[in-house]
Amino acid sequence: MNGELTTIAIILGIIHQGIRLATPYLFAALGETFSQRSGVLNLGVEGIMLMGAFFSFYVASETGNLWLALLAAIIIGVLMGLFMAVVSITFQAEQGISGIGLYLFGLGMSSLLFKTMIGSVTGITGFSELQFCVTDSFCLADIPVLGEIFFSHSILTYGAFLLVPISVWLLKRTTWGLKVRSVGQNPEAADSVGVSVNRARYAAVILGSALAGIAGASLSISLLNVFQENMINGIGFIAVALVYFGGWSPVGVMFGALLFSTISALQLWGQVLGLNISSNISVMLPYILTIVALAIPFRRAAQPAALTKPFSRGEN
Amino acid sequence: MKKKWLLGILILVLGLLLVACGGDTASDEEPAAEADTPAAETTEDEAVADSAESETMDDETMDDEAMMDGDYPDIEPVRIALVMPSTTTDLAWSQSMYDSLKQLQDHYGADNFEIAFTENMFNVTDAAAAIRDYAESGYNLVIAHGAQYGTSLFEIAPDFPETSFAWGTTTNTGEEEGVTNVFAYEPRAEQGGYVQGVLAAHMTEAGIIGLVGPVDAGDAKLHVDGFTAGVRDTDPDIQMNISFTGSFGDTALAAEAANTHLQAGADVLTGSSQQVVGAIGVANEAKVPWLGIQADQSPAGEDVVVSTILYDWVPTLLEMITSNQAGEYGGRVLQLTLANHGQVFLYDEDLPADAVEAALAAEQGIIDGTIEIVADPRN
Structure with missing residues (x-):
């Protein structure tokens, strides 16, 4: 079976696909990391992704300008993040419920807009895979092994991975990051030394939501180049789980996303190669692994102490 | 604390309302589905219209049903509700049924052929509520378009003996449970x-x-x-x-x-x-x-x-509608086959x-x- 496929080609294929498939998870989970580090659990990621996917697709199909499309995803992400922040920070609504509400809003709104503004599923030309051509005849993507794995992805995939060190730097090395972490850990203490708890949380939630918007766009104008109702299909919720998985650290989140996507790719190859595993079992693999990893107790130590707890001065 | 919960729940309800709106609004504004054209390509030659035969057709051999003009039987005004797991624009299972309903509506007119639908009912409990609502509102035929809806359907159907229900993919009409007003359909x-x-x-x-x-x-x-x-x-x-x-x-x-x-x-x-x-x-x-x-x-x-x-669900739908109007509310298995033009091929x-x-x-x-x-x- 598949005699011409060498083992190395299969392994390369799995790694390449794992990296590509990690893109939307990474954007969304890194965004959620900011939000949760500041103490706000945003379960609306899925809804924001849907809206980001829709608006970027719509702008791309109307104007053909992919950067404008990406900007549209960011803007809608910021707006929905602002809404989530007003509700959960200023009005101190229960975060789990308002997050689910935001998700349902995004699901319904993106479906409604899709039906009225586009009507039927069509394809567009999205961000293509870069080839990094040095000269006309030589491209980095042509390098055996390394080229195939690292040099033939869409620009958004590079953006997602570049965001990992940027997130680490933002959280660990900037004053802003220190504020975000402190309001998530001990808002009273932060407040007592003059940090505006709500302002730091607003910023983190809005940044996280903007990234969720980009995560949606990475599907509709880069990986799939199509918009369909409810197309995110749970990626946003898995991204929330990946934040727990990664112990609230950007690098941990990246490994979580890579592990999840690589196992997804692995199970697809397992089926194509005709390994004697039932498809029902192989499609479960990534989820089982996530649950197992979530159950490992030491990771919980890193949970922000004030996660899901609204802050009001003097009341608590 | 109470206030926070209330606010959260309020947003949740708003969200839910919007999700529900997605379906309703579209039903009015959806541009008319292109009728007739899909069926035409491969079936023209074989389509020998014969109304006498189509009246007596049985389950397995719904012959000569390529829907050319003149093939449509006369029907009384009918109200049909569709509960589907996906959406009317999914380019697959749900859309195929919806497009066929629209094709019939275009032929009979919106006054004689009313369509209502609920989308994204992958959750069976929600679907069951929608099915019951439609039956209570007096729809003549309620289609639960998914194999997961059977159990709920068999619970609801006996309460509305003069409403026809349908579901698929299945061959189970609920006969063993004593249900008589459920059609089963199965694309082969x-x-x-x-x-x-x-x-x-x-x-x-x-x-x-x-x-x-x-x-x-x-x-x-x-x-x-x-x-x-x-x-x-x-x-x-x-x-x-x-x-x-x-x-x-x-x-x-x-x-x-x-x-x-x-x-x-x-x-x-x-x-x-x-x-x-x-x-x-x-x-x-x-x-x-x-x-x-x-x-x-x-x-x-x-x-x-x-x-x-x-x-092409048109022959199947017409079969269910005419049966319902003749006083036979269910109990039959309808198949979509190549022979009865329930499946039509398009070749580039x-x-x-x-x-x-x-x-x-x-x-x-x-x-x-x-x-x-x-x-x-x-x-």
Whole structure:
């Protein structure tokens, strides 16, 4: 079976696909990391992704300008993040419920807009895979092994991975990051030394939501180049789980996303190669692994102490 | 604290309302589905209209139902409700049913043929509530368009003895439970799948075909079984690579599955369920032909969707409506077959002539009964 496929080609294929498939998870989970580090659990990621996917697709199909499309995803992400922040920070609504509400809003709104503004599923030309051509005849993507794995992805995939060190730097090395972490850990203490708890949380939630918007766009104008109702299909919720998985650290989140996507790719190859595993079992693999990893107790130590707890001065 | 919960719940309700709105608004504003055109391509020759025969047709042989003008029987005004797991624009299972309803509505007029629908009812409990609501509001026929709705239907149906209910893919009308007003419907997806398998086997040059499936059950399983048998009967040396995503809506994973098939050397791709728009996107980029099923998927990839098995529910729907108006509210199994034009083939004109010829011969063979579809067991 598949005699011409060498083992190395299969392994390369799995790694390449794992990296590509990690893109939307990474954007969304890194965004959620900011939000949760500041103490706000945003379960609306899925809804924001849907809206980001829709608006970027719509702008791309109307104007053909992919950067404008990406900007549209960011803007809608910021707006929905602002809404989530007003509700959960200023009005101190229960975060789990308002997050689910935001998700349902995004699901319904993106479906409604899709039906009225586009009507039927069509394809567009999205961000293509870069080839990094040095000269006309030589491209980095042509390098055996390394080229195939690292040099033939869409620009958004590079953006997602570049965001990992940027997130680490933002959280660990900037004053802003220190504020975000402190309001998530001990808002009273932060407040007592003059940090505006709500302002730091607003910023983190809005940044996280903007990234969720980009995560949606990475599907509709880069990986799939199509918009369909409810197309995110749970990626946003898995991204929330990946934040727990990664112990609230950007690098941990990246490994979580890579592990999840690589196992997804692995199970697809397992089926194509005709390994004697039932498809029902192989499609479960990534989820089982996530649950197992979530159950490992030491990771919980890193949970922000004030996660899901609204802050009001003097009341608590 | 109470205030916070209230606010949260308020937003949740707002969100839910909006989700519900998605369906309602669209029902009014949806542009008319293109009627008639899909059925025309392959069935014109065989469509010998004969109204006397169509009145006496039984379950298995709903003959001569290619819906040309004049084929539509006279019906009383009817109200039909549709509860579906996906959406009216899914380019697959749900859309195929909705398009057929719209086609009938275009013919009979909105006053005589009322359609209501609820989308995204993958959750069975929600669907059951919607089904009951529709029955209570006096709809004549309530269609629960999914194999997961059966149990709920058998609980609800006895409370509304003069309402017809329908569900599928299944052959179970609830007769054993004493239910008399439920129709069961079943597209014989292995028939269309077989013909497409023959077509694909004639198209592939690499000798490898990739299939992106949702789950290995129901309609999708029948399709895969038939397709694989069609390929095998044409050329047993052709490699069939099959992968299931474990979901109907995982567009991203379906795209990755298509990528996997391409890397494994496939040069013809196919698959079923709404998530395949992701896979069609990949086929589009790689300029690899795609064979579609259920609804016409060419909008998602005009140049690569070269053939479609269109589910035409019009004959089945008319059968249920006329039965209902004759006082027979259920109890029968209706099948969508090649013979009764419940499945209609669309072939792109750029397809190689010998491949189309072989496919047409396979269609005829299945209709005549000279081809028997024998599925190989899979893991």
